[in-house]
Amino acid sequence: MIEFVGLNAINGPLIVLDGVPKAGYEEQVSLRMANGETRMGRIVQMEGERAVIQVFEGTRGMALDNTRVTFQGHPMEMPLAMELLGRSFNGSGRPIDGMGEIFAETSADINGLPMNPVARVYPRNYINTGISTIDGLATLIRGQKLPIFSGSGMAHDKLAVQIVRQAQLTGTDADNFVIVFAAMGVKNDVADYFRRSFEEAGVMDKVVMFLNLSDDPIIERILAPRCALTTAEYFAFQQGLHVLVIMTDITAYCEALREFSSSKGEIPGRKGFPGYLYSDLASLYERAGIIEGSSGSVTQVPILTMPNDDITHPVPDLTGYITEGQIVLERELDQKGIYPPISVLPSLSRLMKDGIGEGFTRSDHSACSNQLFAAYARVQDARALASVIGEEELAPADKKYILFGRLFEEHFVNQGNLENRTIEQTLNLGWQLLSLLPKEELDRCDAKTLEQFYQPEEARKTFGVSAED
């Protein structure tokens, strides 16, 4: 391999090299500095014999004359083997746990290739998380990408850990379950929290961690999810495992992308983010799924913090357009001390409709969840009215809704961090709460279902309310 000595320009994380006779777009590059340190990079633009290279670890300490560049002849690859399990890596896929290099069985381009829609299997099998709001109202399906929209300071990490701890697959698949965790620009203690929680849950030997902390180079932040997903695809489609990928924090990832884009001098789109943010996010999220001829699956739970709790910010907005639903956390619930503070109305799982009901969860599941959604939407109207005219002045039906709303939040949404509810418990609880409402208000379910589950007497006893309340 030819080594080039010297550079022509350095600009932020980018370096420019002239006189490169033969190099491919997105090819991997290694850079050797005067002090012997080696850094990695990749070609982001080629123009004749001029290559623009992005340096993953940053360009600090580089000078035009002391850097030697070698072109690797292939795009950036991730070494893959079963022994990745239990290991920790940095954002560009190098071990950081001091346990030595990986003996790769194979390796793959970290950018992956688009899945052929014809070869996809439509996800149907649900994952029981033991959390009522998720299982009952926004069911997580194997092969789905279901992000958590959160805000700074809310309990999204705790919720993600609870999902990992409680996520159960049915039957024999339970042993084939591994977790790939990618941290992008998170604080040291957050990464630590995840590591500790995985250890406490006794799953550490089933976890691969990719850590790019908030003080690590931003270019590695862009690579971290790609390395993680390449690893996940290897486990799922070559080893037949069920993989849950947790990526946090997507907002930090997008900000890294913005920083990088502006240093390349690209024309910015909304809020300064590059115009290709949608395509870029899609190239991550669309790597979830199940393919024909393989028993494994890739399920993604990306976590993002909405700047200023604004769901219309480009990051949550574009994410919502790509992912198959979202779980939205709400600050008001959080302040009321409700955990998990899942805001029910905007939360949604698009794949839920085909993965619940007879044969999956229970036949009354969709009636129950539709009715809960509709009733809780009415609660919001009643509350808006009450804030104007006072709760006392409300019509009797509206008062019932206010009561229902309060109990729904306290008993259904609210649950312990260690509480693992079965789907039966969740649905029965839903029906009990609905039974507090007058029967004619329940217009989303047919008479037969109501007959079976509408039991006002029992419900009043459970929640200790009288018929007049």
Place this chain on the structure above:
Amino acid sequence: MKESAVWSINGPVVTIKGATGLQMMEMVYVGKKRLIGEVINISDARTTIQVYEPTTGLAPGEPVIGTDGPLCATLGPGILRNIFDGIQRPLKEISLQSGAFIPEGSDVPSLDMEKKWQVKLSVQKGDQLSEGQIFAVTQETPVIEHRAMVPPGLSGEVVSVVPEGEYTVNDALVVLKDKNGKEQELRLAQKWPIKVRRPVAERLPVDRPLITGQRVIDTLFPMAKGGTAAVPGGFGAGKTMTQHQLAKWSDADIIIYIGCGERGNEMTQVLQEFSELADPKTGSLLTDRTALIANTSNMPVAAREASVYTGITLAEYYRDMGYHVAVMADSTSRWAEALREISGRLEEMPAEEGYPAYLPSRISQFYERAGYMKTLCGKEGSVSIIGAVSPQGADFSEPVTQNTKRFVRCFWALDKALAYARHYPAINWNTSYSEYLDDLAPWYAEHISPDFMQRRREISSLLLEENKLMEIVKLIGSDVLPDDQKLILEAARIIRVGLLQQNAYHQEDTYVPLPKQLKMMEVILYFYEKAKQAVARNIPISEILEQGLSDRLVKMKYDIPNANLELFDDYYKEIDRKINSLLERAI
């Protein structure tokens, strides 16, 4: 073949240095992997190409080979039941060749070149053929007869014809001597550049509805065959669901479904569902009348830009045979974003929100390819376009929504609040509109009932009344309203829940024929009129509501099967009986 060499690479944008002799919009093969690209800019210093595939690994100096023609769709039997990517490569074939992931440079012909079709020829030696004339037919699927046409721009005298029999799409069937005395071969397949509209004899007025079986659309905001509609909505508002419902149930002969920059799993779902569901009109499978174009969000962005043109070209081709075609484009915003992304890479001057200045003209060119036409062969056919729009932050004032609004005549605005309350389809009746009402009124009067439009007006004015009253209710609660206004609220609630809300997963409710839609409107209005009489006689509204009639009306969509409309009589009787008894007691 002109050959030149790659100079620079930046994402999907590749340039060649110096003059090349390539034409604008010419299709080219780029690099050793023969990636497909298109020339988008030429100067004497450099030629710019957008590449429809990932350019990873491409190096300067690799060859660029011209094809002397623009990017074309291959039109012929075998399009239906198929699923293509944005530049019409068959995804099933690609998956057979290279597995579950799509590699770069897959060179697979669009149509099956080996398959033999049973062809019946309809011309004889000596016949004069003009452009667009049908010369042969073959049964493409059980429901669709494929009519092979003389390509536009060609005419002449038939020199020889093959006998009836089995032929592939590339076998010469007819030899034609054109005006210049040159012999031309006609085949089942022909090529057409995707960015050029196919010619027609004339544009006809749109006066027939595209019946969808969705009540809020058919009754409140109807769409015409050959019309254009937009479905804007933020994420989770149900755009894709609405598009799926329309693709399943609308009474077009052919459906072209374009998944443009959307989710992979969704396309898989369409593929799977359509191969299981039967068309209510013909009883055969929905796939038999459907072609899918899937350029999911992670597939190359330039091909996403091409996908809507590929789709509309396929649609025009079937229209020219005399079919009614409906195109679902989900989502046109992703297409606009692809324009923006490529424009950014070309360093063009951006207009609003980074979109290029030519955004409105591109959008209008696309929607204007819809229409009800007299085709070159003298038949009537139509292309209707239903485009989903995904506004950023659900803000309808953004450029794509606003520009789309200018060029479509039907606007079905999806509302997040309705979706949150699981009111589906979440089409907001206050902000949506259809400009086709007047065009379609005569058809409704003739084929359904002379009263249809009158009933529709009554229904929509009740909804309007409700909207006004809700302003008051929001401030002081509904208890203080007088009884006649409470009745309006109740009637509007029945309309919203009983009529507008429709359950896509319920066997009877997922598709509702127009006569039942009319009867549902009529019985709700009848109840309102009767109850109004009672209220006028000072019977308290609470007593009327206690009769449980509202509940019956709300659930009639489930209780009355589509095939058994006589059951409506029972509802009239029950309303009469219950309200009359109240009236009698009042005397």
